[in-house]
Amino acid sequence: MKYEYWFAKIQGINLRKKIRLRQCMKTAEAIYYIEETQLKKIEFLNESEQDKILKAKRQDPEKEYESLCEKGIRFIPHFTDEYPEKLKRISDYPYALYVKGSLPDKAAKKAALVGARRCTPYGEKYAVDFGKVLAEHGVQIISGMARGVDGMGHRGALLGNGKTFAVLGCGVDVCYPREHIGLYVDILEQGGGIISEMPPGTPPFPQNFPARNRIISGLSDVVLVMEAGEKSGSLITVDLALEQGREVYALPGPVNSRMSIGCNELIRQGAGILLSPEMFLEELGLSGKKTEKEGKNKKMLETQEELLYSCLGLYPKSVEEILKETKLEVRQVMEILVSLELRGYIREISKNHYIIV
């Protein structure tokens, strides 16, 4: 395996050529011990690629592989049984995967939860909701651990006590974005996994991210888009998913919300519509019985509280706006807002901007 790892790590050789070369030579070991004259005869490799192989020979495959094992990272090349079959069926499957933790279960349903990094509280809430309910029903959530919807999707799945998998655009031992280190640890602790096609230690180069999107959709059965702007990166994932023949669902949003333009457009073009996690589960063929609808009427609110609560939504509203809508006095509004916040019905998202929970 050490030679396989050595070969997979060589950069600057086209994915297809790599696979073809290995097919020709049968093992990576053979490539490592190949004579220079013989290498020059391989015609589908150009000179610089041949040079790269020769240069790579200076590394010690044994030492490199040992340090990989020490880090607890598994190396899974495409010809092994462990390699996800679903992924292998896409046209440009990765040569090898590096995995920390586990890979998604072959038998389980897998859903990719993607969306904008700069999402609104609306997208955040539904990413958590969908992640949670789906995880509770055994659906494994796959996403990219990015800021915004991705991270929230993972968080939701963790809340639902499910396994969730993060596909990174950097090495699996690099936590990007850094503030998600807590999430990174929690995913591993709950039996999920961190997956990447980049060798460990690769920094988060921007050009790697569109490529990792194909793995996210390639690993899953369906792709759920929570929020996407007009030119969102999530739409790249959607295009790739459609190429790979995955089903795409989108969460509808208000027509005037910039962060929902992409989603609404997808629905117009015929994507599935996400109205609630339960309805989606039914479409997947899993019953959504475990639902206790927590109606608003359950909350014991007084008239004025009700008045104020009803004017809040999932898009943040400032106290000034609330004042204007409710026509209440400043001190009344502050009192009610804080009492609702203390009871956990609303949340202060930025100073004096509130959303409902």
Added chain:
Amino acid sequence: MSFSTILSAVIEGLEVAFIHVEADISNGLPVFHMVGYLSSEVKEAGERVRTAIKNSGFEYPAKRTVVNLSPATMRKHGASFDLPIAAAILTALGQIEKPEKDCLIIGELSLGGSVKKVSGVLPIVMEAKEKGVRKCIVPSENVTEASLVSEMEIVGAATLQEAVEAMQNRRKRKKIQNKEITDCGNLRKTVQKETKFPDFADMKGQEFVKRAAEIAVAGGHNLLLIGPPGSGKSMTAKCIAGILPPLDLRESLEITKIYSVLGLVDEKTPLIVDRPFREVHHTATKAALIGGGTIPHPGEISLAHKGVLFLDELPEFRRDTLEVLRQPLEERYVNLSRTYGNYTFPANFMLVAAMNPCPCGCFPNANCTCTPLQIQAYQNRISRPFLDRIDLCVEASQVKYEHLSDEQKGESSKEIRKRICRVREMQRIRYKETGNLTNAMLEGDALNKYCKLGTKEKKVMEQAFSVMNLTARGYSRILKTARTIADLEESDAIKVKHLQEALGYRMDNRKYTV
């Protein structure tokens, strides 16, 4: 007579040090010696004095002159020794008679013999009165300022000649009425200056911000205004200057002393009668803010003593500049240690700060173009411990067109000020024994005593502590703010609704994480 001594004084930091100026004239080589640990501006006094004496029509014989400023161990600086040195020499020469023992002289001389204005006259005269001095000869430009001290004979001198006449009691004193200043109403009349601040009535919308400003001023709480550009943060701060409660005489003199030391009072405004409102630009240095120099000068925070220090664009300040404010914000004075000693300056100010929520200023609106990382980096420019010292934090939101076109005027600053004065008076009576003046200054036992909570109220705070994850300092800030809100309603007990409102204005310490 060939030896004489004259009493003078100088400012050290904010303290007054009395200096005896001694002169001795004897036969010998015609040299002029000055001793007594002098800085160069004092050494130069020799030339000024000799020329001024000559040009004022006195004779200066070719004799050996020695001038000593005692105590000799203290470093002397400033130009206020010119006049006492001249007086000492003239007396030693026997050209004039020795003045009374309890007469203090200060003033700077020009070569032509005229006496120039000096700074720090008020504290010197006040201190002199304590010491038992009966008569002060000061530059005529400083007379109004010096006359604020009652039961003291103040004589102004425009020239050295006049000063000499004053010493000899020959000068027919212009009757300077020591103005009878006993209360604030009178106080105002002594000052012709009328400062103009924007009125809250002209502020459109922003009822919420106005309310927070009222609470902040009523209790002397620190206030942070967050909001997009053009939302009226700076205007709110300036309006706050217009609703500050009036000063009483003691406070007024306390402030004037600081201003006098820095030479910021003049004949027109000998007394500071309005609470100071100091707006500091974000390029300010540490020394400018808290005071600095080998012998420190008071900085902006001392100039804002008993008033408001306004820091606009808070994140643009250098971080270390803001950090130096932490100790004065808590202790309400600043202590500067130098080689020559320790200097303590009062700094009991109310902090008003303004900032944008993010670099573009629009967060959390949808049209904000900043990334979460940028927003966090921007907000992180101000340290947690600094923000922890701010009692109220409000968001000033973008002004809507409906508000701008609204002809109706809001409540005027005058009405708001009336309420504030009432609440401040309540606090003054309540805290008579503790020496505190405002709710914001409550601490330790006094806090527990005056901010007692009932069982229902305790439960709310318990809930808030876990839900809003307050710090211990944050907790006491909420109590103090709630105390002020209760005072505004003239309620003796702090009720749940007061706590709830106070919690709404709390400084949040949220971080952007999943």
